[in-house]
Amino acid sequence: MERFEKALEVLKNNLADSIDELKVPRPRKAYVFLKPENHREAISLLLKQVEETILSTITGVDLGEEIELNYHMICGGTVTLKIRVPKENPVTKSICDLIPGANLYEREVFDLLGVTFEGHPNMERLLLPESWPQGNYPLRRDWQAPEHQEDVFMSKDESQPESVSEASESLVNVIVGPQHPVLHEPEKFSFTLDGEKVVDVNARLGYVHRGIEKAAEKMMYFQDVYLVERICGICNAAHTTVFCQAVEDIANVETPPRAQYYRTIVHELNRIHSHLLLLGVAGHLLGFESLFQHVWRDREPIMDIVERITGNRLMSGFNTIGGVRRDIAPSTIEKTLKTLKDVRKRAVFYKNVFEEDATLRLRTEGVGVLSREDALKLCVVGPVLRGSGVASDVRKDEPYAAYDEIPFNVISYTDCDTWARLMVRVDEVVESINIVEYALANLPDGKIRVRVQRKIPEGEATSRVEAPRGALIHYVKSDGSAYPYRVKVRAPTLANLVAFPDAIRGGYVADIPSVMGSLDPCFSCTDRMAFIDTNNNKKWHWSLDDVNNQKNRKVLI
């Protein structure tokens, strides 16, 4: 609690003149309305005077005449700094020099809302296709999709390599993706290599950008629960929990204690299956195929109990605004406890494997190092942050659901490498099993859901939970109707991806898969890497015509 109060004190004492209003509507959630351009001062004060402050994300909201920028700062709670820029000429100063982790968030606001950040090192598109027509900002309220413009929108040729840094003859530019055997999701990385050493890496995101935030504005709150669930199939319960919490906050609804416990249970089962999934993938990426097969086999019983509790293996559809949708039968509780007992044994076994297997340690120790300072500067979250020695966990910092009543430990390792990040997950599986067992043993009686009106009163809320991959934040703004005015989602992967260049720079090509895997589990585990060399005399500019041309059909695999 102290850090949060200290943050408010710091702001009040030093910035009294620039603050229009300071509200603390709910514990550990503050909204600070600042005069234009005063955000830089406020942010640097927080960074300097409150330890372990990070930026969670930047939300842009179109208010009609103006665009409001919300800087969600995390310091023991969530302090949202608000400034406004005119929509006519939306320009403000970048904060990348103060906190490098803001880089992608500013680009995201630029791409989707058209706000320019002066001083940003590389103000380019982040999510939309390159061929997206200029001056179209889909998250502005008055934006309409132009009709019959399929060809304008159709992405031209995205396969052109990014410009190679031509500093030295020995540098080779290698492009990986978007469709790729190791990556589960399409994403494009271009590596600059000097022999086996990785000099730099550039990522192009947005291949799976669908436009969920816009879609959420067109659906009712209750329907949106199912939409946000489909942001990520792996941590779906985290997304529904965080969204429901935000809406409940605005509507001032108290969820019954039994529902809080149920939410906790499903959320933790989600974490167990997600961590096991990643550990299996890590095994595969490190060359331990059998580890992958073993871990995924042990994950299946967890999927079985999730199916029994929620009715589906992955998309649980379990949470709803006001509580949860199903009760858990006593026979299911019995089955769950029995399964968890077996899984615990396996988790202990895997801990031994990760600690004692010499090859595994050789391939992960000292690889992909991300120092504590860098981790904070880049605003990474979850196991990546905890693997770099910062014991930060939303479940402890801002307890939600039933976490303030359930004892558990926050796991952190100070090794700052790939091994540490994997170990955090191994240990957290055991912690999660403890939490579920405790919650099942101490289930409160009572209702599982309260009725909530379809129309949600005017207001706004930020809500955070600890998804399996790290802190997940949703910001919801309501204008009093049954449809949200704005829904903003910052998923943990986006936060962690910025750390990839720092972690891999100076490492070896052979480390790329494992370092990637330890940051972000969105990678499939099907095969090894395939490289396409772009720096030989034959240029690799692929268009559909080129592909059809027999001469060009050559893939280096």
Next chain:
Amino acid sequence: MPDLGLLKWARRNSPWLLHFNTGACNGCDIEVVSLLTPRYDVERFGAKLEPSPRHADVLVVTGPVTRQCAPRLKMIYEQMPSPKFVVAVGACSCSGGIFQNCYNISGRLDEIIPVDVYVPGCPPKPEAILQGVAKLLAKLKG
């Protein structure tokens, strides 16, 4: 040379799958990967996940097709040698699912490339995907 049906026989007995995510939420992808693991073990049908489009017979697509992915998808489809087959896994690739009206979606899968088997569900259970693959194999036989 008499046609011994050897090619057909081989294709039926060892379909190699290429998986491409065109904007899926990961739900379907995880279930596709589950197929490879001990409980579902798709390898008993001779199927194998194959990274290169030049080696694959069956393209398994998950997710709605985003604008950035559409040209890539076409390119990969073109690269696959004929005869080739496409399995649409999940509500999203069958119809666009919950994302059908989103601004960055360029359409259903079958508006972009021809589809042979549809596996509905959000996400379909691995058993359902297996059944889809089995149906495709039956089709090849027949």
